[in-house]
Amino acid sequence: MRSARAPLLRRAAGLPWPALALLVLAIATFVGFLVYPTYPNYDSYYSLLWGREVLHGHLPSFDEYRxxxxxxxxxxxxxxxxxxxxxxxRVMVFFTEASFVVLCAGIYRLGRLAFTPLVGLAAAGILCTRFDFPFLAARAYIDIPYLAFVIWAAAFELARPRRGGIVWVLLACAGLLRPEAWILIGLYFLWMCSGELQAHHNPRERLIRWARYAAYAAVGPVVWVATDFIVTGHPFFSLQHTTGLAEELGRTKGLSEVPTATRKFFLNLAKAPVLYAGIAGFIAAVWLAPRRALMPAALWLIGTGTFVLVGVAGLSVIDRYLLVPTLMVMVFAAVALAGWTMLREGLLIRKLWAIAAAAIVIYGIAFTATRVSFHNFDGELRLRGNSHRSLVELLDQPAVRAARRCGPVSTPNHKLVPDTRWILGASASQVVARADDAQAQRVKRGVSLFVVDRGALLRQALVADTDDPFDNIPLPDFRRLAFTDYYAAYVRC
Known part of the structure; x- marks a missing residue:
């Protein structure tokens, strides 16, 4: 029986398991895209609106309320x-979910290059089970393509140090999505420049190369500052606007609160078993192959350090700013599970490690099955899709469209403004928030939208401590015009 099993095992080992796993993930993602027809989040809808304004020959409304x-x-x-x-x-959601598949492939590639193929597969598997990440993809958060750019840049650089070329392109794209990437680009600039010192080029050639690297590194900051200046007249509008909005929404943290927030966010994103496995895997990686652990460790250190700097600068302190170091925690957790493949065959410690890893996997499955509510996950996705379609149904009613001549369309706060503008094809002045004191007179006439579903109410009308419940109650002399399962429209001319 042993001789009969041996060819089967060799045949199974020869299958392209990473490619098959990627194919299964791609198919599952596409099925999920069809089964859960979700829509972009608040920030991504504004990207669509601003892009539409540019195409129509208008400057984007960057300074709109909140x-x-x-x-x-x-x-x-x-x-x-x-x-x-x-x-x-919906096409934006499709591309973001496709970016998640690309991100998983990048994590596999990074884990394989740094350690072994099985470590890469384990890292990608862990990523797929951290439901915060696919949920971000289902809501078209730009964090997913940003992570894909960063991880693939790291993988290409690990494959061939001081590669330049594609690494510069990927980091520049990342820097045009999130300013945190500027620190990565700056460090990569120093890394490339140090390589020129070691290459012993003549001074003139070295200066030319340094100037070229500086131009690559400056793409993100220069484009961002130029965009701010052209649109608003203030080159640092984004920084000032982000700081002010963070204070208004209560997202700022003092330096003393950053360590607590860091630990809390790591636990929320990676979950306790993965976090503890990541610590054990880091120790094992440093013990077995310290040079291989340099890239994941550097990304973790840079990402965590950037998060601390964001908190010190008074910007929004949210868990999504720890996504890159969280991915590195997953890579090291994969080392804890599959690092035994770095040892020679026949060693007792290799067999014991493999047995222990299998036990950890069983524990992880049990932990996920007993603590993760798939019903809640399903409910969240369906709520996002159903509520949006309900809003479309309401705004497409002829009576609502006709009533727009009476005044602006108003929503309880800022949350429904971009969705409403996108559906109606409306400008910034045509859809306003009743929470905005500057619109106090204008919202006394026109079409008022109200959230009537409890789940949507907690996510779209009462999302911050500063939200006034009375903003979701009709003003006097408004009459009900139309309603759906999630929303109602009132009008006063």
């Missing part, structure tokens, strides 16, 4: 998708 920070590359992408009309939002 508008998010713009991201130049996302605005360009939004402009391209707005050519598709109203369906551009």
């Amino acid at each position: 508008s998010p920070t713009e991201h130049p590359l996302a605005v360009v992408f939004g402009a391209a998708l707005s050519l598709l009309g109203r369906h551009g939002d």
Whole structure:
């Protein structure tokens, strides 16, 4: 029986398991895209709106009430998708979910290059089970393509140190999506420059190369500052706007609170078993192959350090700013599970490690099955899709469209403004928030939208401590015009 099993095992070992796993993930992601027709989040809808404004020959409305920070590359992408009309939002979700598949492939590649193929597969598997990440993809958060750019840049650099070329392109794209990437680009600039010192080029050639590297590294900051200046007249508008909005929404943290927030966010994103496995895997990686651990360790250190700097600068302190170091925690957790493949065959410690890893996997499955509510995950996705379609149904009613002549369309706070503008094809002045004191007189006439579903109410009308419940109650002399399962429209002319 042993001789019969041996060819089967060799045949199974020869199968392209990484490619098959990637194919299965791609198919599952596409099925999920069809089964859960979700729509972009608040920030991504603004990228679509700003892109549409650019195509219409208008400057983007960056300074709208509680508008998010713009991201130049996302605005360009939004402009391209707005050519598709109203369906551009679903196409944005499709590309973001596709970016998640690319990200998983990048994590596998990084884990394989740094350690072994099985470590790479384990890292990608862990990523797929951290539901915060696919949920971000299902809501078209720019964090997913940003992570894909960063991880693939790291993988290409690990494959061939001081590679330049594609690494510069990927980091520049990342820097046009999130300013945190500027620190990565700056460090990569220093890394490339140090390589020129070791190459012993003549001074003139070295200066030319340094100037070229500086130009590559400056793409993100220069484009961002130029965009701010052209649109608002203030070159550092994004920084000032983000700081002010963070204070208004209560997202700032003092330096003393950053360590607590860091630990809390790591636990929320990676979950306790993965975090503890990551610590054990880091120790094992440093013990077995310290040079191989340099890239993941450097990304973790840079990402965590950037998060601390964001907190010190008074910007929004949210868990999504720890996504890159969280991915590195997953890579080291994969080392804890599959690092035994770095040892020679026949060693007792290799067999014991493999047995222990199998036990950890069983524990992880049990932990996930007993603590993760798939029903809640399903409910969240369906709520996001159903509520958006309900809003479309309401705003497409002829009576609501006709009533727009009476005044602006108003929503309880800022949350529903971009969705409503996108559906109606409206400008910034045509859709306003009742929470905005500057619109106090204008909202006394026109179409008022109200959230009537409890789940949507907690996510779209009462999301911050500063939200006034009375903003979701009709003003006197408004009459009900139309309603759906999630929303109601009132009008006063």
